[in-house]
Amino acid sequence: MPKPVVKVGIAVFIVFFAVAYVASVVLYAHSGAAHSQSEGPTEGDTTTVTMNVEEIQTNYTVLVANLTVIPATALLDPRDHHLNEDVTLRVRSVATPIRRTWTKGMLPGTFPVPLTLAGQINRWPFDHYRSGPIEVELFHGAETAPERVPVTFVNHLSGWDVDVSGSNGHGGYRVKLERSSSSAAFGIVILGVLVAIAALGVFVAVQTVRDRRKFQPPMTTWYAAMLFAVVPLRNALPGAPPFGGWIDITIVVWVIVVLVISMMLYISCWWRHLSPEG
Numbered sequence: 001m002p003k004p005v006v007k008v009g010i011a012v013f014i015v016f017f018a019v020a021y022v023a024s025v026v027l028y029a030h031s032g033a034a035h036s037q038s039e040g041p042t043e044g045d046t047t048t049v050t051m052n053v054e055e056i057q058t059n060y061t062v063l064v065a066n067l068t069v070i071p072a073t074a075l076l077d078p079r080d081h082h083l084n085e086d087v088t089l090r091v092r093s094v095a096t097p098i099r100r101t102w103t104k105g106m107l108p109g110t111f112p113v114p115l116t117l118a119g120q121i122n123r124w125p126f127d128h129y130r131s132g133p134i135e136v137e138l139f140h141g142a143e144t145a146p147e148r149v150p151v152t153f154v155n156h157l158s159g160w161d162v163d164v165s166g167s168n169g170h171g172g173y174r175v176k177l178e179r180s181s182s183s184a185a186f187g188i189v190i191l192g193v194l195v196a197i198a199a200l201g202v203f204v205a206v207q208t209v210r211d212r213r214k215f216q217p218p219m220t221t222w223y224a225a226m227l228f229a230v231v232p233l234r235n236a237l238p239g240a241p242p243f244g245g246w247i248d249i250t251i252v253v254w255v256i257v258v259l260v261i262s263m264m265l266y267i268s269c270w271w272r273h274l275s276p277e278g
Contacts, residue, residue, distance in 0.1 A: 069108035
């Protein structure tokens with residue numbers, strides 16, 4: 001191959017790598033920032049609630065958020081800024097019913113709230129999930145008529161985009177989660193590495209079988225290393241998609257099969273090229 005063509009190829013590769021690196025950093029920085037979404041009034045005369053989305057369980061059926069209550073000024077004693085009456089908070093559309101009561105003189109704190117999710121993990125990395133309608137209600141003292149409380153959602157979940165739809169801040173919120181662009185891109189890169197490993201294994205084996213390259217005994221350990229690297233790379237996929245999904249059926253299993261066939265071809269070259277001593 002002429003030297004100018006080689007130089008151009010190297011330059012194109014360097015530019016492509018630099019652009020891909022910068023793009024991945026920008027995507028990660030954008031997805032890593034905390035985003036908040038709120039609807040409804042946030043004045044001091046209205047009790048509000050903030051839900052910090054912190055964790056999604058590995059089975060993707062429960063979303064954990066830390067709920068913080070910010071009482072209205074009318075509920076606080078002006079002297080010590082503690083509650084001047086008993087209040088009860090009720091959260092609906094959760095994995096387990098939640099009802100918290102604070103008596104007069106106390107100050108509401110932060111507590112975890114598990115929200116139920118529904119989605120299809122088999123569509124990884126393009127899977128998305130949605131919660132049921134979330135309602136937060138406040139009861140004053142012994143009253144039985146609840147007051148709907150506006151909620152602000154803050155996304156602290158790395159690798160996920162959170163979108164919230166509601167009805168003017170008065171309950172009925174629905175949370176939608178989908179993987180961020182950086183998370184999906186990272187998964188696609190890992191899958192590309194798996195495919196590249198299989199392609200390299202086939203290329204080396206075929207070239208050796210065709211006597212285009214000499215058999216090198218240490219290369220058998222190289223094949224073994226690549227074969228044992230498949231499962232760790234598969235486990236490194238963001239979100240750890242369940243085994244048996246479309247990723248395994250269409251890519252991972254066939255990468256393993258191709259590597260094993262390539263190793264068998266290479267070992268056949270060992271049998272053909274190296275005669276027994278004596």
